[in-house]
Amino acid sequence: MLRPFTALALLAGLTVSLYAAKPDRPEKPAKKEKEFVAAKPAFTPDPAVPAFDPNQVTPEHLDTSMFKVPEGMEISVWATSPMLFNPANMDVDAEGRVWVAEGINYRRHSGRSREGDAIRVLEDTDGDGKADKSHVFVREKELECPLGVAVFDNVIVVSNAPNIIVYTDVNRDLKFDPAVDKREVLLDGFEQPQHDHSLHAVYAGPDGRWYFSNGNCGAQFSDKSGNTFRIGSGYLNNSYTGEKSDDGHVYVGGFTASLDPSGHNVRILGYNYRNSFEGVRNSFGDMYLNDNDDPPACRVSHLIEGGSFGFFSPDGKRQWRADKRPGQTIAVAEWRQDDPGSIPAGDVYGGGAPTGMTFYENGALGDKWKGLLLSCETGRNVVFGYLPKPDGAGMKLERFDFCTSNTTGVFKGSDFVGGKDNMSDERHTLFRPSDVCVGMDGAIYISDWFDKRTGGHMDTDETCSGTIYRIVPKGTNPKVTKVNYDTIEGQIAALKSPANNVRHTGFVKLKEQGDKALPAVTALLDDANPYIAARAVWLLAQMGEKGNLKVRTWLESDDANKRLVALRALRAAGGDLMHLFNTLAADDSAAVRSEIAVAMRDVPFAQSEHILVELAKRSDGQDRSYLEAWGIGCTGKEAEVWAALHKLSNGVAPEEWTNAFAQVTWRLHPAAAVEAVKTRALSSKLSAPQRKLALDTLAFTQDASAAQAMLAVAKDKESPIHGDAMWWLINRSTNDWSSYNIAGELKAQGIFDPEATKLVTIETPPAMPSLVKLDEVLALKGDAKNGSSLVVRCVMCHQINHQGVEFGPSLQGWGLSQPTDIIAQAILEPSKDIAHGFEGMEIVTKDGIKIHGMVLTDGDVLIVRSMGGQTQFVPKSRIASRKKMDRSLMLSASQLGLSAQDIADIVAYMRQTE
Structure with missing residues (x-):
């Protein structure tokens, strides 16, 4: 265990940074606030769409006897229509109330609710485990199926593309009154109102920041610091696709972002998704998200900071199908798992339509379920459960059904099952879990959209029925312990809450208390629940010198997870951490080293060389998460890093490279490596997989020399990788190597003349009617x-x-x-x-x-x-x-x-x- 800290090291650099050695840039002037004049609908309502009248419909919900939940648990109806309709997303507040974003005006039903959709508040006033009160907080014509609602004390954040809207309930009466309360568009520029692949819910992280995701419709938005982000893709062919954002990076596809609650300092934490509906960041700082399929390759994934999931080409112009290689499965091709620069996709489970997520850390379910990740899957009528376990620098995700109405394995009414006419015709397939969260009572709450169809922007339930189910241990009815935000004791109770966004308010208020709250927060470091102890670490890192020193004691722990949490918390606090990174670059934990790696992304080579080289020495060539985290740290300095590593190899012949060095070269694919890589691709001494890795390294090298090397490999028609070389040459001739005259070179070198090649007829016989039924x-x-x-x-x-x-x-x-x-x-x-x-x-x-x-x-x-x-x-x-x-x-x-x-x-x- 390498932990060579001294008192001097502990006292050095007491302020730290998320982007450690990057000098603080002067803050750009904030954009002038837009004045909100009047709410207007995202779509012009179609008068042919009948107005929704809750008094004229008979709502439905599934009987709880239809559900399977874990042994020892029971499920009940907490609330159902007409208390709420079409719940798209939900959150809970410190009083245990459930806030729901309704979607009566979903897509083709725009205008069905003539005054717009609503954010609704539901409450169990008598504590019997069922809601008995419901009212509308706000209803506006501009709200057209908002896909997110988050509650931070009296601040309600609504995700309603193109805007993130912040309502402040000034008088705390739980009803928005424009004459008294405040309404602000925090950020705007998220493409496509009324689209599932656009803006999703805001949620808090353990660092005091807000997080959200956006699908691959695209976004061009500026934060309050004046930085503009341009994130487009080939899905809607946004005009800014492939352009750099103001932070100097190119992001494409769907993405995850974080920001200060004030709207300043946006950071993109992951990108190149199809459509991640929601994500979570737990108290250890681990990030998870789910994502849609196109076609069946839905996933639940561990997110590496700064990582790309590869749905589009790096410039965002090509969808994955254009680059699907022969022999690749859809799961591998869709998330470009064989491409350098794509992080591991995690659990790719096939067809579906995933929605809300949550992470259970403490509450009514007991210690057995601590660390439970839940992901809603509407296409499969299930809420998946995972108990993630560290796996090198990544996380192992083993899926099980936590709550489902359908154990048959036969699914209906979803895109992956069939076309748009495919509808559910059995009640057990109507469960469409849109969101899941942990309540203030520590119970699990699941909202059900309830429909014969999910996906394809369709809803068919004219009753707009919706239900919230509650899962608790059998025979129990856990109660809400209300918190008092006005006292340190109440703020500590909020920080210890099972409810994620309630914890955020406790964090903010305790931070405001400063030294007065330090003893109470420090006491949490000894909490038996490691998630609660971790929450204190994130907060202490932002509570001045005294708090910072207490966090640094965790860096001496034998527990790798404690060291990782402390490192993440110190990065989030801001400042210069390079001395710390240099020390921890030799840490035993791959996860700790990966955290250092991603911190190097924006650090110039002169300052990061030693760290990146040290981290590379500890790559075993097997841990893909570690390799990709390290590669992210090498962004923009790949050539320099490879040259430094190659120099250390002391002239080892290319055929004698270790597997780890071959993998590092593949990940960096610099032009300087082309000749050595070509030697490996041509060498009969190496195995076919080793030669193929070399070939793939050439394919991702953006240089004419790589194209010439690929041509040299293609000349050997007896080579086991000849077919692969030909595929790459033809594929690359239309994109990354289009300026290198590949077709002309193939013909000139006698490898392949497309006009002279012999073609043969191959027909599949017409199908015969089946003689067997x-x-x-x-x-x-x-x-x-x-x-x-x-x-x-x-x-x-x-x-x-x-x-x-x-x-x-x-x-x-x-x-x-x-x-x-x-x-x-x-x-x-x-x-x-x-x-x-x-x-x-x-x-x-x-x-x-x-x-x-x-x-x-x-x-x-x-x-x-x-x-x-x-x-x-x-x-x-x-x-x-x-x-x-x-x-x-x-x-x-x-x-x-x-x-x-x-x-x-x-x-x-x-x-x-x-």
Whole structure:
């Protein structure tokens, strides 16, 4: 354990910084405040949309007997319509009240609530575990399905694109009165009102800052410090896509940001998402988020500060499909998990539509559930649970169903199941959990949107029914302990609260108390609950010299998590920490070292060289989270860092590089490494995976020398990576290497002449009507052993049991998560439900050659893969016509000669094959 601190080191540099050695820039003048004149609707209401009248509908909710919750827990209805309608998001306040952002005016129903949507307040006044009071805090025409509400004492923050709106309830009567109360647009510029991929809820972090996420609709906004952020993507082709923000970085896609509650000092903490609906930052400082699928690759992830999840190309112009490599699964391709600069995607679970999240640290559920991450999944009728565990520099996320109405594994009314006409027709599939939070009583609260459909910007429930469910240990009714924000004791109680945003108010008020609150906050360091103790650390770091010194004692702890929390808290407090980073660069903990790495992102090479080199020495080449955190720290100085590391290698031949150094080179991919990397790619002494890593390193090097090196590799047609080299050359010729005349070089060097290449006809036979019916298969008992022999008929199109061709979707482990009838139906009639990303294309050339297959790369030369894995390069100039096929490229059970018993046997085998 390396902790060489002295009293002198402890006293040095008592103020610290999130961006340590970056000099403080003078604050830019704040923009002139916009005057709010009058609320106006985001959309012009369609008079054809009937007005919503709660007295004319009969609302619905699911009976609690339909739900499965953990053993020892029970679920009850806390509130239901007409006390609330279409709950899009919720939060709780210090009195235990639940605040709800309603979405009656969702999308095509804009104007259904003629006076706009509402922020509603619900309360259990008699403490019987059920709400008995409900009223509207604010209703405005401008509010059109706001996707977020957060409550910080008497400050209510509403996320309603294009604005983050802050209401201050001055007289604390829980009703917004413009004559008395205050209303401010804190930030604006978030694209697309009434869009699920836009602005989401605000929530507090343990550092006293506010956090929020935005989907990939884009945003161009300025904070109160005058810094402008331009974050666009190829989703809506924003005009500013690929432009630098004022902090000097390029951000694309969806993102997570934090800011001071005053609206100053915005920081982008993660980006390149599809549409993260909500995130959390727990009291240890760990950040988590969920994200939509496109197609099925939804994820719940641990966020590394400054990290990209890779949904778009780095310039934001290309969606992931354009760069999907042969053999990659959708989960790997969608989040660019094979690309340097993309952080680990975490739990990629498939299709769905994730929404709200929360993190349980203390409360009524007991110690067993401390550290519980919850994520709502409307498409699968479930609230997922995770108990994250440290895994190197990252977190291991093992998913389980915490609360669900649907244990069948058959889902309906969601994009990943089928088209827009796919609707739920069974009640157990109507549970659409929109949000989850921990109440002041320590119970879990879940809001249900309740609908036959989720996703596709649709809602079909004309009753606008909504319900809030409450989960507590069986036989208990935990009570709300109200806090008094006017006393230090009450403020401490708030900081210890189970409710996240209540803790924030306690943090702010205790910080304002200064030295008077120091003894009470210090006492929390010994709390038996490590999350509560951690909350004190974040606060003490911002309470002057005395508090700062108490935080630094945690840096001496044998507990790596304590050291990590202390380091994060000191960074958040502001100032110069370089002496500390130099010391901790040799820490035993990969998580601690990763925190130092990301702190180096904006530190010039002259000041960060020693630290980055020390951190690189401790990379094992296996921990992807560590490698990516280190790579983030190297941003803008990749060439200098690689040169320093290469110098230390003392002239080791490229073929003798360690795996760790090869990985570091791949992550940095500097032009200076091209010749050495080319040597590795061409070397028959290295394994195919080692050579492929070298090839990928070249592919991400933005330099003409890398293109020439790739051409040299492609010349060897017997090489195991020849096909990969050809794919990269054709792909890169249309984007990053478009100025290097790749096509001309391929022809000039005799590698590939697109006009002269020989093409052959490959047609998939039309599907035969199935001679076997689904009911026949389901009536039979399958023999898995016989199925393992029969499944070889599938390997000419699929990979299964680690064998087969990469053409159709990989079936490796697919059957474990699918019900019997779904597997059988896919074999019987593959055209009935074609997997996303595997739609066929029919291409006819000018000389009559017909090719059925999947287009892997679309440019001047199309790469087309057909049945059996045969790949052809088709010049666009030779194509007479191309059209999307209306049937699958897979053969049906009848065409494969499978009987009903054969299919039952294959199903049995796939249901038990990982």
